[in-house]
Amino acid sequence: MFDFRIKREETVPDIDREAVYDTVILGGGPAGLAAGLYAARAGLNTLVVEKAVVGGQIALTAFIENCPGCIEGSGQEFIAYIQKQATKFGAGIAYREVVGVDLQGDVKTIDTRDGKLLTRTVIIGTGVSSQKLGVPGEEQYRGKGVSYCSTCDGPFYKDQEVAVVGGGDAAVEEANYLTRFASKVTIIHRRDVLRATKVIQDRAMANPKIEFRCGTVVEAIMGNHKANKLLIRNLKTDQKIEMSIGGLFVYVGMIPNTKLFEGQLRLSPEGYIITDEKMATSVPGVFAAGDIRQTPLRQVITAAADGAIAATYADRYIHAD
Amino acid sequence: MPLIPVDDQSFLRDKFAKELVNPVNILLFTQHDTPSAIPGPECMYCKETRELVEEISSLSDKINLRIYDFVADAEKARQMGIDKIPAITFDGDSGGRVRYYGIPAGYEFPSLIEDIIDISRHSTGLSQETRESLQKLDKDVDIQVFVTPT
Ligand SMILES: Cc1cc2nc3c(=O)[nH]c(=O)nc-3n(C[C@H](O)[C@H](O)[C@H](O)COP(=O)(O)OP(=O)(O)OC[C@H]3O[C@@H](n4cnc5c(N)ncnc54)[C@H](O)[C@@H]3O)c2cc1C
Numbered sequence: 001m002f003d004f005r006i007k008r009e010e011t012v013p014d015i016d017r018e019a020v021y022d023t024v025i026l027g028g029g030p031a032g033l034a035a036g037l038y039a040a041r042a043g044l045n046t047l048v049v050e051k052a053v054v055g056g057q058i059a060l061t062a063f064i065e066n067c068p069g070c071i072e073g074s075g076q077e078f079i080a081y082i083q084k085q086a087t088k089f090g091a092g093i094a095y096r097e098v099v100g101v102d103l104q105g106d107v108k109t110i111d112t113r114d115g116k117l118l119t120r121t122v123i124i125g126t127g128v129s130s131q132k133l134g135v136p137g138e139e140q141y142r143g144k145g146v147s148y149c150s151t152c153d154g155p156f157y158k159d160q161e162v163a164v165v166g167g168g169d170a171a172v173e174e175a176n177y178l179t180r181f182a183s184k185v186t187i188i189h190r191r192d193v194l195r196a197t198k199v200i201q202d203r204a205m206a207n208p209k210i211e212f213r214c215g216t217v218v219e220a221i222m223g224n225h226k227a228n229k230l231l232i233r234n235l236k237t238d239q240k241i242e243m244s245i246g247g248l249f250v251y252v253g254m255i256p257n258t259k260l261f262e263g264q265l266r267l268s269p270e271g272y273i274i275t276d277e278k279m280a281t282s283v284p285g286v287f288a289a290g291d292i293r294q295t296p297l298r299q300v301i302t303a304a305a306d307g308a309i310a311a312t313y314a315d316r317y318i319h320a321d
Numbered sequence: 322m323p324l325i326p327v328d329d330q331s332f333l334r335d336k337f338a339k340e341l342v343n344p345v346n347i348l349l350f351t352q353h354d355t356p357s358a359i360p361g362p363e364c365m366y367c368k369e370t371r372e373l374v375e376e377i378s379s380l381s382d383k384i385n386l387r388i389y390d391f392v393a394d395a396e397k398a399r400q401m402g403i404d405k406i407p408a409i410t411f412d413g414d415s416g417g418r419v420r421y422y423g424i425p426a427g428y429e430f431p432s433l434i435e436d437i438i439d440i441s442r443h444s445t446g447l448s449q450e451t452r453e454s455l456q457k458l459d460k461d462v463d464i465q466v467f468v469t470p471t
Contacts, residue, residue, distance in 0.1 A: 002324065002369065002424060002426035002427070003426055003427045003430070004324050004325045004326070004329070004373065004426060004430050005325075005326060005329055005430070006329045006332060006333060006430070006431055006434065
């Protein structure tokens with residue numbers, strides 16, 4: 001039931017500043033870990049650099065039902081296995097934030113604030129972050145009633161009434177999850193119909209604790225030391241009302257973590273990295289994988305698949321000369 | 322079945338052998354395993370926490386374990402500033418200032434191990450610079466940190 005393992009990979013000195021790595025992988029989500037596994041197994045001197053916790057977004061959700069091989073929805077376990085496989089083949093994992101990159105030339109430089117790393121290829125798997133609502137009060141009450149992660153913060157709202165903004169899979173799935181704690185969950189969605197997949201919607205519709213306010217937007221978040229009220233507006237009637245809340249969970253989409261690469265790589269207008277089918281970016285030796293990429297599906301399995309392709313072609317790139 | 326996986330036990334045995342300097346006394350405040358005989362609420366995870374610290378202390382001669390009963394040893398608990406159980410603390414230098422409430426599982430487990438080592442070495446990760454600026458504090462500061470993975 002409890003886990004008393006020592007994460008040994010975390011306790012050994014992790015970065016070789018003298019070496020030129022074969023590949024440095026930015027981000028330890030499903031894409032980065034799968035790339036690490038493939039690259040290390042191919043015999044590349046491989047380092048995964050992760051700023052927070054391995055697993056990426058999976059670490060922030062309680063359910064992963066659709067990922068092949070994740071039995072009973074345990075994404076954490078699935079990630080632990082990939083991590084184990086990757087480190088078994090010799091991939092290093094360093095817990096640092098990448099704060100700068102120079103991707104030109106044969107040897108690329110990665111800046112981790114406490115020093116620089118050299119590498120012949122780079123695989124970018126920095127994923128996406130939660131989009132903000134962009135309404136007054138959001139910044140002020142962030143962490144004080146406004147959350148972007150129900151797995152992290154849901155248990156704080158036991159027997160309270162909470163609202164979820166958004167209508168996609170993440171919003172509706174997390175609303176379902178929040179009913180474990182909250183006495184009532186109101187889904188506020190700007191459109192008239194939800195965008196979430198049918199099975200997820202059906203589950204929410206059947207859940208007596210969930211209410212819907214469609215065609216409605218949040219205009220402001222109010223409170224004292226903690227958020228306790230929303231100003232919401234019905235888009236059809238233009239009527240504004242105040243709604244009391246214990247907390248607000250925001251699931252209105254994602255933004256790519258590509259700030260670091262602006263001006264160095266070709267990005268889509270939305271900021272996603274453009275690659276070919278080998279995951280190669282506009283700069284030789286630089287690959288991208290997972291949610292960070294301009295891609296039709298952003299899921300665990302596709303991110304891991306991208307990682308495998310990226311590592312395979314990073315290996316070919318290195319051995320081409 | 323031990324709580325700490327066997328290969329992690331041998332890893333820890335080596336780590337302790339290499340890194341522990343002075344003896345470390347772990348004090349566990351718990352409640353006896355017979356809730357029906359002792360009035361009051363049952364202590365969740367007290368049993369598992371006790372098994373865990375027993376296993377840890379078996380991995381090095383330098384680690385000693387003392388088990389106290391929260392009710393019977395109330396005076397000791399008060400002295401060490403313990404107000405709930407299960408609680409793990411240490412005597413000596415760090416006397417009662419490092420306290421773990423609840424079961425130190427998952428990410429907490431490696432931190433407990435690092436704390437045991439720090440206590441044994443009378444060291445912390447603080448730089449000289451940080452120590453100097455902390456020394457300039459002229460009144461008590463109560464810091465509480467709450468974390469979530471985001
Ligand atoms: C609430 C929620 C529910 C979801 N449910 C499902 C589901 O049921 N099924 C499914 O298949 N998918 C689901 N997904 C999507 C899935 O989690 C993602 O598609 C997948 O995690 C993408 O993997 P990735 O490796 O590309 O990116 P991420 O998982 O985003 O990982 C990126 C990693 O890079 C790190 N990073 C970012 N910037 C830096 C930097 N500068 N330096 C170092 N490290 C950095 C981040 O800390 C992060 O760990 C869900 C996502 C969310 C948010």
